[in-house]
Amino acid sequence: MTGGFAAASAVRRVGETTWVGEIAPGWDIGGNADGGYVLAIAARAAADAAQRPDPVTITAHYLSPGRPGPVSIEANVVRRGRRFATVQALLSSADGPVLAILGSFAALGGYEGPERVEADPPQLPPPGDCVLLEPTATFPPPFMGRVELRLHPGDLGPAGAGGPPRVRGWFRFPAGEPVDPLGLLVAVDAFPPTVLRTDVPAAWVPTLELTAHIRARPELGWLRCTFATRFITGGFLEEDGEVWDSAGRLVAQSRQLALMPRG
Amino acid sequence: MTGGFAAASAVRRVGETTWVGEIAPGWDIGGNADGGYVLAIAARAAADAAQRPDPVTITAHYLSPGRPGPVSIEANVVRRGRRFATVQALLSSADGPVLAILGSFAALGGYEGPERVEADPPQLPPPGDCVLLEPTATFPPPFMGRVELRLHPGDLGPAGAGGPPRVRGWFRFPAGEPVDPLGLLVAVDAFPPTVLRTDVPAAWVPTLELTAHIRARPELGWLRCTFATRFITGGFLEEDGEVWDSAGRLVAQSRQLALMPRG
Numbered sequence: 303m304t305g306g307f308a309a310a311s312a313v314r315r316v317g318e319t320t321w322v323g324e325i326a327p328g329w330d331i332g333g334n335a336d337g338g339y340v341l342a343i344a345a346r347a348a349a350d351a352a353q354r355p356d357p358v359t360i361t362a363h364y365l366s367p368g369r370p371g372p373v374s375i376e377a378n379v380v381r382r383g384r385r386f387a388t389v390q391a392l393l394s395s396a397d398g399p400v401l402a403i404l405g406s407f408a409a410l411g412g413y414e415g416p417e418r419v420e421a422d423p424p425q426l427p428p429p430g431d432c433v434l435l436e437p438t439a440t441f442p443p444p445f446m447g448r449v450e451l452r453l454h455p456g457d458l459g460p461a462g463a464g465g466p467p468r469v470r471g472w473f474r475f476p477a478g479e480p481v482d483p484l485g486l487l488v489a490v491d492a493f494p495p496t497v498l499r500t501d502v503p504a505a506w507v508p509t510l511e512l513t514a515h516i517r518a519r520p521e522l523g524w525l526r527c528t529f530a531t532r533f534i535t536g537g538f539l540e541e542d543g544e545v546w547d548s549a550g551r552l553v554a555q556s557r558q559l560a561l562m563p564r565g
Numbered sequence: 566m567t568g569g570f571a572a573a574s575a576v577r578r579v580g581e582t583t584w585v586g587e588i589a590p591g592w593d594i595g596g597n598a599d600g601g602y603v604l605a606i607a608a609r610a611a612a613d614a615a616q617r618p619d620p621v622t623i624t625a626h627y628l629s630p631g632r633p634g635p636v637s638i639e640a641n642v643v644r645r646g647r648r649f650a651t652v653q654a655l656l657s658s659a660d661g662p663v664l665a666i667l668g669s670f671a672a673l674g675g676y677e678g679p680e681r682v683e684a685d686p687p688q689l690p691p692p693g694d695c696v697l698l699e700p701t702a703t704f705p706p707p708f709m710g711r712v713e714l715r716l717h718p719g720d721l722g723p724a725g726a727g728g729p730p731r732v733r734g735w736f737r738f739p740a741g742e743p744v745d746p747l748g749l750l751v752a753v754d755a756f757p758p759t760v761l762r763t764d765v766p767a768a769w770v771p772t773l774e775l776t777a778h779i780r781a782r783p784e785l786g787w788l789r790c791t792f793a794t795r796f797i798t799g800g801f802l803e804e805d806g807e808v809w810d811s812a813g814r815l816v817a818q819s820r821q822l823a824l825m826p827r828g
Contacts, residue, residue, distance in 0.1 A: 359774040361624040365644040381628040404667040413800030420729040420795040466683040511622040532683040536780045537676030
């Protein structure tokens with residue numbers, strides 16, 4: 303499939319509550335499609351059902367790995383209010399359900415009111431001084447050819463004991479494709495897992511659930527991203543993300559719950 | 566209705582995918598039932614559908630206020646795996662849908678593996694030195710008679726500029742009723758909103774969405790809770806919570822997205 307994110311996440315309505323799309327090749331990490339990308343396909347169908355463009359808050363539960371090929375999405379509006387419409391949806395492949403989502407959609411913007419922000423965007427060297435992850439057949443995975451990630455050079459090795467392990471970096475789509483609110487769903491799940499920077503042995507930490515809050519439509523340009531993990535306990539770990547746009551505005555917050563390998 | 570949390574959140578299966586229950590009187594804040602309590606009713610039906618006791622990760626989208634009276638829950642298992650079962654559910658009253666949930670259920674415990682924790686439980690004076698919120702007809706609301714909250718005396722007034730506004734305190738159910746994982750869903754939504762400690766004018770901030778991760782079954786005794794808000798932007802604010810048990814273990818993490826009044 304040629305084209306960028308918008309083409310690779312396109313859906314088409316084929317029934318009252320049914321959409322079809324495709325998990326495109328090349329969006330995978332070790333054969334499994336990136337979770338944020340598959341979420342974006344489902345969210346695009348759900349936004350169409352909602353007749354609202356932006357996933358203000360959306361949660362995905364991952365049921366099985368996404369493989370390249372056709373998918374269908376069943377999306378049901380459970381409430382349509384003046385401002386928000388809430389949608390339950392299920393994305394399935396020929397092999398069965400891949401992910402379930404619950405989201406509330408609206409048109410972002412137009413708010414004029416008091417704000418209070420307790421954090422700054424992450425401090426990053428300019429993109430040219432950060433580390434470009436280029437796709438290879440093995441590692442980094444093919445997915446890295448669909449997005450452009452530049453990692454903070456200080457976040458490549460093992461994290462020390464002085465605070466939570468972090469992964470920070472720049473994100474954009476290649477070829478100047480803008481990142482819209484659906485594209486932010488890719489950004490929040492695109493970076494290498496923070497747990498890889500700890501001494502906790504975990505080569506692969508499958509995501510059980512991901513929730514993203516989209517606060518604003520991003521301005522054009524590079525996005526600054528930061529991810530951290532504070533609690534690896536009970537066989538689970540959370541990864542909290544923030545995405546800031548080129549105007550220095552928080553555009554997304556995310557949290558995912560991932561599974562540690564069972565002993 | 567007499568009895569504590571377990572009785573007030575009881576459900577009964579009446580069909581293949583249908584449960585009934587009741588929003589009990591006295592669990593409200595200004596006439597609207599506490600969001601964590603209504604979530605617990607829906608979660609109890611979903612856990613029964615899942616045939617798994619614990620909501621490892623559960624998200625609720627609030628569609629309309631919950632009023633005392635009968636409710637029904639439609640719950641559908643979208644995938645039943647070896648360990649997790651994922652359930653979509655919708656709780657409705659006679660007036661229409663009240664909340665939609667998506668949750669993955671399992672039996673917590675039994676994990677033996679590496680852990681890494683980057684935070685301590687909140688430092689609190691002993692419960693007897695904290696401020697008991699006692700229910701009144703107006704403020705604090707009747708809900709405060711269904712739970713026992715003791716607030717950190719330092720968290721009562723306006724928060725200064727030195728960091729995010731926090732609300733910390735102790736939580737338990739009255740009369741020695743244990744807090745199980747479903748009870749934790751009440752704990753994460755029981756405290757006064759952090760935004761009330763800021764100079765951002767917001768008498769009431771309706772919750773759009775709440776996600777809770779339950780990490781472990783709590784030990785008996787008081788729970789230590791802490792809530793903080795870092796970003797009030799674009800008409801939204803998040804509130805992040807942590808709940809720790811009497812053994813000093815993180816038992817729940819929560820994040821909710823609430824709406825600022827529109828200007």
